[in-house]
Amino acid sequence: MHLAAHFPGVNSTTVWTDPRSRSQIDFASFEALARTAERGRFDFFFLAEGLRLREQKGLIHDLDVVGRPESLTLLNALAAVTDRLGLAATVNTTFNEPYELARRLATLDHLSGGRAGWNVVTSSDAFTGENFRRGGYLDRADRYTRAAEFVATARELWDSWTPPEPGRPDAPYGSPRPFAHSGPQFRIEGEFTVARPPQGHPVVIQAGDSDEGREFAAAAADVIFTRHGTLEAGRAFYADTKRRLATYGRKPADLKIMPGVTVVIGDTDSEAQERAAEIRGQQVSGQTALLAAEQIWGRDLSSYDPDGPLPAFDPDPDVRLAQGRVRHADPLAEAARWRALSEAKGLSLRGTVIETTTRQSFVGSPETVAEAFDTFVRTDAADGFILVPHLTPGGLDDVVDRVVPLLQERGVFRTEYAGTTLRSHLGLPHPVPKG
Amino acid sequence: MSATRALHLAAEIGGGPPGFDAAPYVELARLAERGALDFVTLRDSFGRPGPDALAVLARVAPATERVGLVPVVTTTHTEPFHVSSAVATLDWVSRGRAGWWVEVSATAAEARLFGRRPAAPAGELWREAGEVAEVAARLWDSWEDGAEIRDVSTGRFIDRDKLHYVDFEGTDFSVRGPAIVPRPPQGHPVTLVDIGADGDGPRARTAARHADAVLIRARRPEEAAAVAARLRAHAAAHGRAAGTPLVLAAFTIDLGDGEHPLEHGLVGAPHTTTGAGGPHYRGGPVDLAELIAGWHTAGAVDGFHLTPAEPRRDLERLVNGTVALLQHRSLFRTFHPGGTLREHLGLARPANQYASAGGTS
Numbered sequence A: 001m002h003l004a005a006h007f008p009g010v011n012s013t014t015v016w017t018d019p020r021s022r023s024q025i026d027f028a029s030f031e032a033l034a035r036t037a038e039r040g041r042f043d044f045f046f047l048a049e050g051l052r053l054r055e056q057k058g059l060i061h062d063l064d065v066v067g068r069p070e071s072l073t074l075l076n077a078l079a080a081v082t083d084r085l086g087l088a089a090t091v092n093t094t095f096n097e098p099y100e101l102a103r104r105l106a107t108l109d110h111l112s113g114g115r116a117g118w119n120v121v122t123s124s125d126a127f128t129g130e131n132f133r134r135g136g137y138l139d140r141a142d143r144y145t146r147a148a149e150f151v152a153t154a155r156e157l158w159d160s161w162t163p164p165e166p167g168r169p170d171a172p173y174g175s176p177r178p179f180a181h182s183g184p185q186f187r188i189e190g191e192f193t194v195a196r197p198p199q200g201h202p203v204v205i206q207a208g209d210s211d212e213g214r215e216f217a218a219a220a221a222d223v224i225f226t227r228h229g230t231l232e233a234g235r236a237f238y239a240d241t242k243r244r245l246a247t248y249g250r251k252p253a254d255l256k257i258m259p260g261v262t263v264v265i266g267d268t269d270s271e272a273q274e275r276a277a278e279i280r281g282q283q284v285s286g287q288t289a290l291l292a293a294e295q296i297w298g299r300d301l302s303s304y305d306p307d308g309p310l311p312a313f314d315p316d317p318d319v320r321l322a323q324g325r326v327r328h329a330d331p332l333a334e335a336a337r338w339r340a341l342s343e344a345k346g347l348s349l350r351g352t353v354i355e356t357t358t359r360q361s362f363v364g365s366p367e368t369v370a371e372a373f374d375t376f377v378r379t380d381a382a383d384g385f386i387l388v389p390h391l392t393p394g395g396l397d398d399v400v401d402r403v404v405p406l407l408q409e410r411g412v413f414r415t416e417y418a419g420t421t422l423r424s425h426l427g428l429p430h431p432v433p434k435g
Numbered sequence B: 001m002s003a004t005r006a007l008h009l010a011a012e013i014g015g016g017p018p019g020f021d022a023a024p025y026v027e028l029a030r031l032a033e034r035g036a037l038d039f040v041t042l043r044d045s046f047g048r049p050g051p052d053a054l055a056v057l058a059r060v061a062p063a064t065e066r067v068g069l070v071p072v073v074t075t076t077h078t079e080p081f082h083v084s085s086a087v088a089t090l091d092w093v094s095r096g097r098a099g100w101w102v103e104v105s106a107t108a109a110e111a112r113l114f115g116r117r118p119a120a121p122a123g124e125l126w127r128e129a130g131e132v133a134e135v136a137a138r139l140w141d142s143w144e145d146g147a148e149i150r151d152v153s154t155g156r157f158i159d160r161d162k163l164h165y166v167d168f169e170g171t172d173f174s175v176r177g178p179a180i181v182p183r184p185p186q187g188h189p190v191t192l193v194d195i196g197a198d199g200d201g202p203r204a205r206t207a208a209r210h211a212d213a214v215l216i217r218a219r220r221p222e223e224a225a226a227v228a229a230r231l232r233a234h235a236a237a238h239g240r241a242a243g244t245p246l247v248l249a250a251f252t253i254d255l256g257d258g259e260h261p262l263e264h265g266l267v268g269a270p271h272t273t274t275g276a277g278g279p280h281y282r283g284g285p286v287d288l289a290e291l292i293a294g295w296h297t298a299g300a301v302d303g304f305h306l307t308p309a310e311p312r313r314d315l316e317r318l319v320n321g322t323v324a325l326l327q328h329r330s331l332f333r334t335f336h337p338g339g340t341l342r343e344h345l346g347l348a349r350p351a352n353q354y355a356s357a358g359g360t361s
C-alpha cells in the first residue's frame, strides 16, 4: 500500500476557521505536515497548483483558502528538513516550457537525493492564460497532445547525459550529450545543463479523468491521482486504466492508482460519524452553498436562503458565472440530480451541497479505516491513497499515529523505508536511458 | 558620501565545477553566514552546466538562519508570472532573506533550448528585464499585507478589496494578476543587477530604475565612485531616493598564495588586467581587508561582492581572515542584527503601490 500526504492547494476542504488551523503559507506549516508524513513512512508529500485566483460573477472568490507558495521552490526547501519522503509538485504543461521545467525537476531530484515527483496537469483555460506570455492559446483538444510531447521531451533531456563512469573522477556526474527534439509542439536543441537525475526520471503523476487523460496516463505516467474515492468507482477506474497499459507494453504494476481521499477518525465509528458531519458543516458555509448552486444555475442567487429549498427554476446552461474551475458538463442534469437528492432526503440547499460536493471517503475508528484501506487495495480499487487533511498542518496526526500502526501490524504498509528514492518507495523500475 | 555608511559584503558560492549535490552549497552558505555576510549569490544560466540556482538556495534556506540568498534568475525565456511566484516563495521559505539577481539570456544557443523566439540584442533584452522586474514588483504588491483576513463571521478567507489586478501590458507580454502567492515577508525581495563596467548601457538603465543593489566592475576607487554617482543620478531621474541603489564593487578573489602585497594590483596599480570575470584580486586576506577598508572609507562604494576563484578555500580565507580583520577594526559587523536581507542592507520594506493611502477603503 502506498500513502501520500496532500497539503491542500486552493481549496474549500481546509477548515481554516478551526483554531487549530495554522498559517497556510508559512514554511513552518509545510515542514510540520511533511515531518508528520515522513514519521508515518509515507511515500510522498504532494502539492497542487492554481495559476490564477478563481472568480465568480466577475469577483475574486474570497471564501476558499488561497495564497499558495510556488511548489518546486517549496519542495526544495522541504528537501532540507526531510530524508526519505518523496516530494511531488503539480506543474502545468500548458504554461511552461520543457527545457526549463525539466531542469527544475532534475534539480529537485538531485537536491533531494532522488525524491522528486511531477504531477502533470493540463489546464487549457484562457482565463488562466491571461497571466502568461502565450495567453490562452491552447485548444482543449490539444492540451494532452502538448502534455504528452512535453513529458517525452523532458525525458529526452533527462536521458541526454552519459552516466558517470567509475574510472572518471573528473566527471562525477557524467557528461552532457547534445539533444535535438523536433515535434509539432516543440523544436529545441542544445545541451541540457543538469546531470541525469538520481531517479533517472522523476516520478510522473497524472491527474485528469477524461478518456484522453487516462490514455495519457497509461502511456506515460507512473502514478494516477484520481478522484474516485468509493469502492465501486475505484474498481471501475482501476480496471479501465490498468487494461490500457498493455497497449504501451507496460505491466499493471508500472502505474499506481492513488485516489485523493479524506479521512475522519474517532474513538468509535459513531463518534467519527459525528465529527464528519461537523466538518462537513464547517466546509460548506451558507455562502459557499449559494456559490456552488450559482455555478450550476448560472444566475446570481445571493438573495436565496441557503437553509431554504433549491431554486424552483431550471439552470441556464449557457451562462458561466465561475472562472478558473472545471465546469459541470451538463448543468441541467446536475440540477436534476440535486433536486432528486433534496426531495428524497428532505435537504435544504446547503444540505444538498454538503451531500453532493464534499467527499468524505473514510470515516470511522482507526480499526474501521485501516480495514477499509486494506479492502480497497486488496480488491483492486486502488494501490494506495493521497490523503487530503481538512486541517493543516495537524490534520494527518491521527492517521499517522492511529491508522498507520494498524496497517503495519497487518503487514500491508512498510515500517521502514527500504530505499532512498521515491521510485523505490513506489516499487517502480529505474528507467534505462534511450540511445 | 559619508564614510560612516555601513559596509556590506556578499560572496558568490558557485564557481568551480558544477555540483548537483546540496551539501557543498549548504556548507559554503553557512560559512558566509558565520562571517555575517549580507548575502550569498549563486550564478546561473540556461547555457552552462549547473543546477537551477533558485532551487539550490531554497534548499539552503532551512539550513541557514540569517544570511541573504540571491540566485540569478533570468528573464528572457522564462514566464514573468512564474518568476515572481518563485522569488516570492524563496522569500517565504527563508523568512525574508530572498533576493534575485536579474540576468538575461543573450545567446542563440540559449534561444534554441526554448525554440520560442530568436536571440535578441542587449537593449531589447534589458528593456524586457526591466518590464519583468516591474511586473514582479506589481505582483508582489497585488496582495496587500493583511489580505488574508480569516473572517469567521462572514466566512471570507481573504478580503478581495486588498487584492489587485496588475494589468501589465509589456512590449512582449502581458500579465493580468493578482499573484497566487501572498505578498512576501520583505514586501519585495531584493533586486540585484550586475551592470559590469558599463555605467550607461542597457544594464545600467534597467538597474537605475529597478535595482535595490547593483554590482559594478571597477579597478580603482575613483572609477567606482564615478560609476556609482552616474548610476544614482539616473536613479534620481526616475524619482528614486538619494543613496539608491546600493553599489557593490565586484571582483574575483584568489587568496591561494598568501600575502603578495605587490601583486594584487586593485588599489592603485595601473596595469591590472580585467578578465572576462572583471577585476581580479590576487594576494592575501590581510591585504584584501586593506583594500576593502580603503575603498570603503574613501566612500567609493557601499560594499563588495566577492567571487572566490576556488570556492571553499577562498571563502574560508575570506571569512576567517579578511572578514575577521575588518570586524576587529570595527569596520564590519560581527553578527546580523536583523532577520531579513533588507534589514542587513539597511533597505526599508517598500510601501505597497496598491495599498489605499491612509487606510480608507
Ligand SMILES: Cc1cc2nc3c(=O)[nH]c(=O)nc-3n(C[C@H](O)[C@H](O)[C@H](O)COP(=O)(O)O)c2cc1C
Residues within 6 Å of the ligand: A009, A047, A048, A049, A050, A051, A090, A092, A120, A121, A122, A123, A124, A207, A208, A209, A210, A211, A212, A213, A214, A225, A226, A227, A260, A326
Ligand atoms: C485529482 C485531481 C487533481 C487535480 N489537481 C489539479 C491541480 O492541482 N492543478 C490543476 O491545474 N489542475 C488539476 N487537476 C485538473 C486536471 O489537470 C485536468 O485539467 C482536469 O481534470 C480536466 O482534465 P480531464 O478532462 O482529463 O479530467 C486535477 C484533476 C484531478 C482529477
